[in-house]
Amino acid sequence: TQARLPWVKSLEQFDFSFQPSIDKKVIRQLTSLRFIEQAENVVLLGPPGVGKTHLAIALAVKAAEAGQRVLFLSFEQLMTKLKKAELENRLDRQLQQLIYPRVLVLDEIGYLPLTHQEASLLFRLIARRYEKASIILTSNKSFIDWGDVLGDQVIATAILDRLLHHSTTINIKGESYRLKDKRKAGILT
Numbered sequence: 001t002q003a004r005l006p007w008v009k010s011l012e013q014f015d016f017s018f019q020p021s022i023d024k025k026v027i028r029q030l031t032s033l034r035f036i037e038q039a040e041n042v043v044l045l046g047p048p049g050v051g052k053t054h055l056a057i058a059l060a061v062k063a064a065e066a067g068q069r070v071l072f073l074s075f076e077q078l079m080t081k082l083k084k085a086e087l088e089n090r091l092d093r094q095l096q097q098l099i100y101p102r103v104l105v106l107d108e109i110g111y112l113p114l115t116h117q118e119a120s121l122l123f124r125l126i127a128r129r130y131e132k133a134s135i136i137l138t139s140n141k142s143f144i145d146w147g148d149v150l151g152d153q154v155i156a157t158a159i160l161d162r163l164l165h166h167s168t169t170i171n172i173k174g175e176s177y178r179l180k181d182k183r184k185a186g187i188l189t
């Protein structure tokens with residue numbers, strides 16, 4: 001249970017009344033952690049501040065508490081790791097290592113466009129874990145925009161095909177929790 005989470009968040013701390021587009025029943029099903037046994041993925045989509053990373057961490061914490069090996073990487077951290085490994089001619093071994101955690105949280109895909117190398121590294125990781133171990137992925141981009149983000153429709157389709165084959169997608173449509181007090185104070189309209 002070496003989790004390396006950026007911060008610890010729990011489901012108890014999550015105010016579901018603030019985000020009514022989230023189906024609590026789906027979250028409850030996920031907390032049974034059956035998705036991990038079945039190597040299924042969880043995809044959290046939505047604009048900034050709606051709680052994607054919070055929920056991803058909360059699920060990862062639950063998994064770690066249940067004794068599962070969990071790894072949290074921002075998309076940027078993942079790319080740094082994989083590019084370094086490729087440069088040092090040990091990409092295959094690095095990818096192999098990234099299969100061991102039963103849950104891999106991949107946080108914040110889509111904020112920056114990917115280079116061709118990055119898209120192809122992401123594909124290799126997702127193909128490796130496919131049907132073996134779960135990914136919890138967060139993104140501010142809807143699937144339809146992945147072709148643009150990845151700069152390659154063919155790779156985007158191949159990634160989404162594997163990622164979504166056995167998966168639960170939670171599409172959060174709502175306001176940023178970060179800005180809620182500012183909004184209340186009339187700083188934002």
Ligand code: ADP
Pocket residue numbers: 009013014015016018019046047048049050051052053054055138177178
């Ligand atoms: P995202 O990853 O979607 O950009 P975060 O999960 O980082 O958003 O949430 C931003 C901040 O707001 C975090 O501190 C998070 O704990 C908090 N937060 C977001 N949504 C909620 C919520 N519904 N209830 C309680 N805290 C929330």
Ligand code: MG
Pocket residue numbers: 052053054107108138
């Ligand atoms: Mg986030």
